Amino acid sequence: MTTTSLPARAARIAHLARTHVEAGVLMGAMALPAPVQRRLAGKPVVVEGQELDVETQLMLRLQAATQKPVETLPIPAGRVALAHGAGIAGGRQPIGETRDLQVAGMAARLYVPRALVGTATRPTGDPTLVFFHGGGWIYGDLDSHDATCRVLAERAGVRVVAVDYRLAPEATFPAAHDDCVAAYRWVVEHASDLGADVDRLAVGGDSAGGCLAATTAIAAAREGLPLAFQLLVYPATDMTRSHDSHRTFAQGFYLSAEFMDLAAESYLPHEADRRDPRASPLFADLPEGLAPAYVCTAGFDPLRDEGEAYAAKLREAGVEVELHRFGALIHSFFNVVGVGRTSRAAVQDIAEALRRGLS
Structure with a gap:
């Protein structure tokens, strides 16, 4: 292994670890009972007589705390971030x-x-x-x-x-x-x-x-x-x-x-x-x-x-x-x-x- 490959390998390992943690957090949150999700998500959001799904509300809250909106990033970085989130x-x-x-x-x-x-x-x-x-x-x-x-x-x-x-x-x-x-x-x-x-x-x-x-x-x-x-x-x-x-x-x-x-x-x-x-x-x-x-x-x-x-x-x-x-x-x-x-x-x-x- 060449020394120049070490930073790239370390970055790859860090990315995989971060992805694993993020996926685990999201999966765990989405598997919680609805009453627990409600407490974590906050008060119900109702617009035009429609109530936002509690799972979705919780997911939005987690995203706001952990991710920058893709449109705030340079487009190449936004493409990577969107694919990462979709995965x-x-x-x-x-x-x-x-x-x-x-x-x-x-x-x-x-x-x-x-x-x-x-x-x-x-x-x-x-x-x-x-x-x-x-x-x-x-x-x-x-x-x-x-x-x-x-x-x-x-x-x-x-x-x-x-x-x-x-x-x-x-x-x-x-x-x-x-x-x-x-x-x-x-x-x-x-x-x-x-x-x-x-x-x-x-x-x-x-x-x-x-x-x-x-x-x-x-x-x-x-x-x-x-x-x-x-x-x-x-x-x-x-x-x-x-x-x-x-x-x-x-x-x-x-x-x-x-x-x-x-x-x-x-x-x-x-x-x-x-x-x-x-x-x-x-x-x-x-x-x-x-x-x-x-x-x-x-x-x-x-x-x-x-x-x-x-x-x-x-x-x-x-x-x-x-x-x-x-x-x-x-x-x-x-x-x-x-x-x-x-x-x-x-x-x-x-x-x-x-x-x-x-x-």
């Missing part, structure tokens, strides 16, 4: 198989649930979700949403293809949108290679990824590409941020006004682009043949109202829509599948909606 909240989730691959020139990962391992040679293929991660177009990657993709695959009984599209500020609008549309075209063309049933394909994502899934679905309908379902988890649909929930939940509930400012400035530096339907599908002229959608929102989320407005827009256009608000939860609950009970149960409900949508 702790996601835990280790079972999966049948994973395979890293290239999709339209982008890194991607295929998840195969245990029930579908060995079925790739079936003539019809399996139901498959093409997944776009959230992170404000500036954060997130295949690893940040790995645990959630595993849960979706296993619980819904579908293959999942997660796509690592380009991020801002290195690649500004419409780079992420273009990447996701290109990735979906590639999946349609190579469905048999992936073991996917071209007649049972879905697009899905959370937050910015929900926006990208929605705009990819619009592009698919316009191009006549097969698409059976949209899974939109608290999607960003209006970058003008004109809805009441942006003001009501601007601080204190994980997704902050400062985070959203950074996302908009990084991905959409030209303000006129913020009304472009490829960034704000709430302003889109919806085409015929748009796939049925499941849209869910969180009660304590700045994006709540715009997500529900988009569900209403889809319904008015004749699209079959299921809308569900998880009223006690916050933005980012989709990544909390390794600790606690409430968020994990919500993600399982979302996976069941995906199963129904592709059945």
Whole structure:
């Protein structure tokens, strides 16, 4: 071992030890009985008749005491911090198989649930979700949403293809949108290679990824590409941020006004682009043949109202829509599948909606 490797090795050991301690603290706190969690979390938080989930309130309190908000860090450091937090909240989730691959020139990962391992040679293929991660177009990657993709695959009984599209500020609008549309075209063309049933394909994502899934679905309908379902988890649909929930939940509930400012400035530096339907599908002229959608929102989320407005827009256009608000939860609950009970149960409900949508 060279002397120059010792500091790096020591830093790695320290990081692993810190991660282990943080994970242990969070898991322990989330496993406490609800009355104990209430005492630790503080008085109930009630806004607009909704009471914040006590597990979530306690988690927010722990985060405030131990972590700097990612938007206060330089973007490269923020990316590391977000992935670190997602790993702790996601835990280790079972999966049948994973395979890293290239999709339209982008890194991607295929998840195969245990029930579908060995079925790739079936003539019809399996139901498959093409997944776009959230992170404000500036954060997130295949690893940040790995645990959630595993849960979706296993619980819904579908293959999942997660796509690592380009991020801002290195690649500004419409780079992420273009990447996701290109990735979906590639999946349609190579469905048999992936073991996917071209007649049972879905697009899905959370937050910015929900926006990208929605705009990819619009592009698919316009191009006549097969698409059976949209899974939109608290999607960003209006970058003008004109809805009441942006003001009501601007601080204190994980997704902050400062985070959203950074996302908009990084991905959409030209303000006129913020009304472009490829960034704000709430302003889109919806085409015929748009796939049925499941849209869910969180009660304590700045994006709540715009997500529900988009569900209403889809319904008015004749699209079959299921809308569900998880009223006690916050933005980012989709990544909390390794600790606690409430968020994990919500993600399982979302996976069941995906199963129904592709059945």
